[in-house]
Amino acid sequence: MSNELSAKQRSALQRVIDDPALQPWLFKKVDSLIWFDAFKENNLFSPNLNPAPVTKTDGTIHIPSWPITEYLVSSSFKLREENDVEVARKYLSLLKEVTQYAVVNERSNYRTWWQFSKVLRNIPLEVINLDDIGCVSDWLNDKFDRYLVNKEISEWMLELIDINTEQSVSFAIFLLDKLFAIHSVEGRYADKKHEAVLGFDDYQAAKFVEENASSLGEKLGLVAVNLCEQKLKEVLDINRNDKWSNVWRNAIPEHKQNSRHNDADDIVLKLFRDALLGYVKEDSDNNANEKLTELINSDYQTIKRVAIYVASECFEKLEQQVVTLVIQPTHFNDKYRHELWHFIHKNFSSLKAEQQQSVIAAIESLNVTDEDTGVLLDKPTAYKQSNWFAAIKGENEETQAKYQACVDITGVEPEHPDFSCYMSGGVAVDVSPLSVSELAVMLEDIDSLIRFLNEYKEVGHFNEPGIEGLVNTFEELVLLDSCEILNNLDAFIELKPHYLNKIFSAYSKLWTDKVQRPWNELWPKIINFADKLFNEASFWNSVDNTDSGPFIGDKHWVISSYCRLIESGCEKDEHAFDLKLTHDVKNTLELILNKASGEDFNDDSDAVSIAINSPRGRCLEAYVKLALYQCRNVGKDSEEHKEIWAGYQPTFDHELSKPDTVGEYEFITILLMYVRNFLYLSKDWTVQNIEQMFGEKNSLQWRCALQAYSYVGWLIPEIHTHFKEKKYYPALLDDESLSDTVKGRYIEYACIAYLQRRDQLDDESLLRLLLDRQKENELSKVVWFLWSIRDQNVDKTKELVFALWPDLVDLINQQDSDKKPLASKLALWAEYIEEMTVDTKAWLMAVAPYINDDHNGMSFMQEMARLSEGYASDVADIWIETLSKPFYMYELDPLETIFKNIISLGLEGQAIAKEIADIYIENNDEPVVALYQRIIRG
Numbered sequence: 001m002s003n004e005l006s007a008k009q010r011s012a013l014q015r016v017i018d019d020p021a022l023q024p025w026l027f028k029k030v031d032s033l034i035w036f037d038a039f040k041e042n043n044l045f046s047p048n049l050n051p052a053p054v055t056k057t058d059g060t061i062h063i064p065s066w067p068i069t070e071y072l073v074s075s076s077f078k079l080r081e082e083n084d085v086e087v088a089r090k091y092l093s094l095l096k097e098v099t100q101y102a103v104v105n106e107r108s109n110y111r112t113w114w115q116f117s118k119v120l121r122n123i124p125l126e127v128i129n130l131d132d133i134g135c136v137s138d139w140l141n142d143k144f145d146r147y148l149v150n151k152e153i154s155e156w157m158l159e160l161i162d163i164n165t166e167q168s169v170s171f172a173i174f175l176l177d178k179l180f181a182i183h184s185v186e187g188r189y190a191d192k193k194h195e196a197v198l199g200f201d202d203y204q205a206a207k208f209v210e211e212n213a214s215s216l217g218e219k220l221g222l223v224a225v226n227l228c229e230q231k232l233k234e235v236l237d238i239n240r241n242d243k244w245s246n247v248w249r250n251a252i253p254e255h256k257q258n259s260r261h262n263d264a265d266d267i268v269l270k271l272f273r274d275a276l277l278g279y280v281k282e283d284s285d286n287n288a289n290e291k292l293t294e295l296i297n298s299d300y301q302t303i304k305r306v307a308i309y310v311a312s313e314c315f316e317k318l319e320q321q322v323v324t325l326v327i328q329p330t331h332f333n334d335k336y337r338h339e340l341w342h343f344i345h346k347n348f349s350s351l352k353a354e355q356q357q358s359v360i361a362a363i364e365s366l367n368v369t370d371e372d373t374g375v376l377l378d379k380p381t382a383y384k385q386s387n388w389f390a391a392i393k394g395e396n397e398e399t400q401a402k403y404q405a406c407v408d409i410t411g412v413e414p415e416h417p418d419f420s421c422y423m424s425g426g427v428a429v430d431v432s433p434l435s436v437s438e439l440a441v442m443l444e445d446i447d448s449l450i451r452f453l454n455e456y457k458e459v460g461h462f463n464e465p466g467i468e469g470l471v472n473t474f475e476e477l478v479l480l481d482s483c484e485i486l487n488n489l490d491a492f493i494e495l496k497p498h499y500l501n502k503i504f505s506a507y508s509k510l511w512t513d514k515v516q517r518p519w520n521e522l523w524p525k526i527i528n529f530a531d532k533l534f535n536e537a538s539f540w541n542s543v544d545n546t547d548s549g550p551f552i553g554d555k556h557w558v559i560s561s562y563c564r565l566i567e568s569g570c571e572k573d574e575h576a577f578d579l580k581l582t583h584d585v586k587n588t589l590e591l592i593l594n595k596a597s598g599e600d601f602n603d604d605s606d607a608v609s610i611a612i613n614s615p616r617g618r619c620l621e622a623y624v625k626l627a628l629y630q631c632r633n634v635g636k637d638s639e640e641h642k643e644i645w646a647g648y649q650p651t652f653d654h655e656l657s658k659p660d661t662v663g664e665y666e667f668i669t670i671l672l673m674y675v676r677n678f679l680y681l682s683k684d685w686t687v688q689n690i691e692q693m694f695g696e697k698n699s700l701q702w703r704c705a706l707q708a709y710s711y712v713g714w715l716i717p718e719i720h721t722h723f724k725e726k727k728y729y730p731a732l733l734d735d736e737s738l739s740d741t742v743k744g745r746y747i748e749y750a751c752i753a754y755l756q757r758r759d760q761l762d763d764e765s766l767l768r769l770l771l772d773r774q775k776e777n778e779l780s781k782v783v784w785f786l787w788s789i790r791d792q793n794v795d796k797t798k799e800l801v802f803a804l805w806p807d808l809v810d811l812i813n814q815q816d817s818d819k820k821p822l823a824s825k826l827a828l829w830a831e832y833i834e835e836m837t838v839d840t841k842a843w844l845m846a847v848a849p850y851i852n853d854d855h856n857g858m859s860f861m862q863e864m865a866r867l868s869e870g871y872a873s874d875v876a877d878i879w880i881e882t883l884s885k886p887f888y889m890y891e892l893d894p895l896e897t898i899f900k901n902i903i904s905l906g907l908e909g910q911a912i913a914k915e916i917a918d919i920y921i922e923n924n925d926e927p928v929v930a931l932y933q934r935i936i937r938g
Contacts, residue, residue: 005038013038024067031074033087044068045094047101050112053144063108063144069115076122088127091119099135110149113139117152121159125167130174137178140199147201154179154208161219173223176216180205180271182234182264195264196238202262209271216271217278222287225279228272229295229303235265236302243335245302250419251338252309257419273306280314289319296325304331305339312343315350323347327355329362329509332388341418345391348399358512360399361564363388364613365505367557376545376556382409382609390417397713404741405609432469439477443484446491454496468551471498478506486522489529497542498552500533504561511568523569523577530562531588540595556615559592563618570622570629582630589623590651592616598664603737607704608711611669620655620670623648628677636680645682652685656692659701668693668701672708675716687718694722697731706732710745715752729766733778740777747781755796761803771807776822779808787828798832805829806839809846823847824854830863836871841878848881857887858894865894868901876902876912883916886923892931899935 005013013035016022023044039045051064072091079088095116102109117139120128139149153175160172181199198205216224236242249266250257252273258266276295280288295307311318311326331340344351344359351359366388367381386406390413393403407413433456434442442449456470478485485492485503492503507526511519533539545554553561566585569577577585592615599614601607611617627648634640655667671678671693678686695701706728709719723729729750733743750766753759761767770778786801805826812823827847833840851860860882868875875898889895902909902916917932 005034009035010038013042017042017044024070027067027069027071028074030071031078033075033078033082033084035071036075036087036090039068039071040090040094045098047098050098050102050107050109052107052109061144063111065111066109066115069112069119073115073118076119079124080122083124085124085127088123092123092127092132095120096132096135099138103138108142108144110139110142110145113142114148114152117149117156121152121156125163125165125171128171130170133171133174136175137181140178140181146199147204150179150200150204154204154212158212161216164219169220173220173227176224177227179208180228180231180268182231182238182268184238194238196235198264198267200267202264202267205267206262206270209267209274213271213274214278217275217280218282218284221279221282221284222291225272225276225291228268228275232265232268232272232303232306233300235268236300239265241265242301245305246335246337249302249305252305255338269302269306272303273309276306276310277313280310280317283317288314288317289322292318292322293325296322301335305336308336308339308343312339312346315343315347320352323351323355324358324513327351327359327362328513329358329365332362332366337387338418341388341391344388345418348392348395356395359392360402361508361512361568364402365508365564378409378613381613382406383412383414386410387414387417390414401608401711405606405612408606408739408741409609431466432473433466434470434473439473443477446488450492450494453499454494467498471502471552474499475502475506478503479510483518483522486525489525490532493529493533493536494538497539497555497558500539501553501557501561504530504558504565508561508565508568511565520578523581526565527577527581527584527588531584533558534562534588534591534595556596559596559615560618563589563592563615563622566622567625570625572632576629579630579633582626585626586623586647589619589626592619593623593651593655598658598662598666601665601700601704603700603703605704607665607669607707608673611666611673611704611708614666616664617666617670620667621674623651624670624674624677627681631681645685649682649685656689659695659704665701665704668695669704669708672705673711675709675712675719676714679716690719690722694726694728697726697728698735703735703737706738706746707742710742713745715749715756715758717758720749720753720758724764724766730769730773733773743778744781747778748785751782751785751800754800755793761800767800767804771804771811774811779811780822780825783808783822783825783828787825787831790831801829801832805843809843812846812850819853820850821854823850824852824856827851827856827860830860830867833863833867836867836874841874844878845881848878849884851882852885852887857882858889858891861889861894861898865897868898872898872901872905872909873912876909876916879916880919883919883923886919886925888925889928892927895928896931896935899932903935 012026016026043049045068049068050066054062054064056062072094076091078084079091098112099116101107102112117136120133120136136153140146140153142149157172157175157179160168160175179200183197183199184194185197186194200208213228216228249269252269276291280292292307292311295303296311298304298307308326308331311322315323326340326343348356348359363385366384367376383406386403389399389403389406392399394400439449442452453470453474456467486507489503492499495503504526507522539555539558542555544556545552566589569585596616596619598616599610601610612621627644630644631641634644652667652671656671658664658666659668675686694705709716729746732738732746747770750759750770754761754765754767759765759767767782770782782804786797786804789797808822808826812820812826815822823846827844827850830844833844848860851857861879864875864878879898899913899916902913905912913932917929920928920932
């Protein structure tokens with residue numbers, strides 16, 4: 001092919017040179033590469049011909065197009081097709097030349113840059129190096145419009161990723177960096193605050209992120225993640241809003257609670273989030289866990305939140321150290337609420353046992369005080385803990401009990417537990433007057449540090465340094481790897497209680513997180529420090545938190561923190577304190593028990609919640625666990641065991657008398673909660689004192705003991721016998737001060753007593769008592785419980801179910817209401833029936849009309865489908881009975897099975913099936929009618 005213009009082409013070129021008005025026509029018509037040199041030689045590519053913006057008379061600015069760029073675009077496709085490297089270099093040189101001229105002369109023309117970006121996409125990659133595409137940055141920064149250029153460059157970047165060569169990937173990363181260039185502009189505020197903006201059009205950027213960010217992480221890997229992380233850091237640094245991320249971004253994942261969508265921080269956050277998510281899911285370089293560890297340790301709150309969210313979404317790929325890092329207690333606050341809440345909600349059952357306990361301990365350490373007084377507020381504290389327990393309440397009895405204990409205090413269930421709840425008012429941030437590093441410097445003169453801490457007075461202005469921030473920063477100091485504080489504890493005994501509390505809580509965090517420390521050296525120091533501290537009169541005389549003040553601790557907090565620490569140190573673990581230290585710990589706990597008074601208990605109090613959250617209750621729990629710790633390390637019922645118990649018994653005897661002597665009920669509550677442990681410590685003492693544990697029937701002590709024993713979840717034979725002798729069961733069921741939850745557990749105990757052959761179904765039995773009372777809520781609990789254990793002790797349970805069923809049917813038949821929820825619950829027992837007899841059919845017929853009154857219709861019909869395999873005719877009678885009160889079936893498979901089994905009986909069965917179908921026709925239930933007709937046709 002000739003590289004020169006023909007005579008006709010030269011004539012056309014001359015014509016447009018003579019008459020520039022004809023140029024647009026020619027530039028649109030031609031697309032051959034041979035025109036390039038001709039246009040170049042005639043200066044038609046001269047950079048000064050690129051039109052400058054034109055200001056019109058009305059003040060608007062018009063950006064003219066440069067006609068010759070039409071040719072450049074159309075001819076550039078030939079470059080790609082023919083792979084003409086020599087000409088391609090000319091095209092690339094032209095793009096750079098025009099761009100450079102525009103930059104020097106401050107000439108803007110986004111239309112030209114748009115066309116140039118199209119051309120650049122068609123130039124063979126072997127012609128280009130990174131320096132050549134630097135001009136893209138100038139195109140993307142045009143002050144009048146970036147949308148068109150952004151679109152082309154972003155599409156090219158995606159093409160480069162798919163080419164997947166070393167060069168194409170390097171170009172793609174370069175373009176990603178330029179596309180998401182972050183600029184700082186003067187904000188709207190009087191203080192000249194700067195704000196981050198994108199070079200990318202916001203709407204376009206958001207759409208690009210939605211469609212492509214995940215694949216960036218999948219295909220480009222860690223290099224893309226690191227770039228996106230850096231972009232997010234730039235935005236956060238400019239906006240200075242990292243510590244407010246849970247305000248401007250309520251949830252890291254997409255959620256209707258997120259009020260903004262197209263601001264730079266939101267867009268770049270999503271870019272980083274989705275790129276990281278794609279990378280971790282792909283994990284092509286096996287470094288995803290290392291990267292997540294780095295991110296969760298980030299100094300940026302927002303980056304931590306993103307990492308926690310991604311860790312939750314990719315839980316099955318996590319290594320155990322990442323899981324432990326996510327659930328560290330410092331994350332259990334409003335900053336990370338949404339992400340950590342959903343992490344434990346989705347993955348709690350997959351955590352190791354010690355990790356689960358760590359989560360529970362972190363939640364229980366959360367407290368709320370009055371903003372003005374600093375006094376610990378029971379209901380707000382319980383509500384704050386209930387928000388977190390709501391995430392794991394359904395995991396096991398312990399978590400359900402702790403959640404319910406919080407709800408019983410507050411009287412309400414949290415409505416949106418996975419979100420922080422201070423959006424409607426002012427937002428308080430704990431700002432410290434000194435950083436942890438500055439406090440560390442002051443350790444060179446410990447006396448000066450203590451003076452500063454004790455004498456510091458906060459200004460009290462919004463967002464100004466305050467005592468709360470200083471206290472929290474002091475805790476960071478305690479947590480430092482150097483253990484400077486823990487190694488010199490005696491020097492800090494004069495600190496005010498809020499700092500002392502942080503010493504013990506920090507040590508607990510270190511222990512709970514299994515942080516590597518010289519534990520054998522530290523435990524004696526902390527135990528010796530506590531012994532000296534609690535023997536100081538000044539500690540006990542220190543002022544309690546008043547009704548107003550900052551959120552800091554007093555001596556009661558210190559006691560609770562120390563006792564939690566002792567509980568942790570008594571666990572079976574390599575970090576547990578040495579048994580040689582138990583004598584000193586025991587003395588200290590006994591000192592606290594002699595000094596600390598009990599909380600107020602009332603008839604309608606949640607005794608368990610009060611006991612486990614009060615300082616005295618925490619001390620008693622620690623004391624019990626200390627005794628267990630010692631006894632576990634010797635032979636059960638050995639002489640050593642008896643000697644250990646003998647050392648604890650006087651204290652337990654004294655505490656047992658407290659309800660009568662001083663009106664304290666913590667020990668009675670703790671004792672019955674841990675009654676199985678006390679049976680291990682001393683069965684004789686425990687059994688001999690059962691009557692004294694419960695006290696007089698209907699007394700406050702009796703109610704506290706009943707609540708506590710309801711949490712055991714285990715029938716203690718000796719206590720069961722005592723209950724029957726004292727006729728506790730009817731009394732507690734009638735006691736209005738006890739919650740339905742507590743009563744429900746005793747109804748379960750009644751069922752367990754029968755299953756364990758401790759009761760018979762006679763006039764003296766507990767179950768007969770429930771039948772005679774004829775209270776639907778109590779009997780519904782019986783029905784539900786026996787159904788819930790259908791996979792355990794099947795024969796015994798089935799025996800009890802069949803023994804109770806006739807009485808329950810009689811009771812149902814006596815009811816004259818239109819709806820009978822008890823009958824519907826009773827329908828669940830159909831699962832126990834394997835053979836259709838006269839009795840079992842009669843039972844099923846009795847409940848059939850009411851099966852959906854408690855929404856059990858679907859499960860009942862599934863059981864009927866099972867039984868129809870051998871008893872189709874009987875099931876047909878029962879089915880017809882259910883249709884006396886029609887209900888909708890969203891799943892028709894059971895009905896199809898029953899229809900087919902009835903029809904298989906022959907002519908009689910076909911007639912019965914038609915009779916049933918006719919009822920559905922009368923009820924206008926078209927799906928079932930259509931099902932029947934389909935079966936008949938088949």
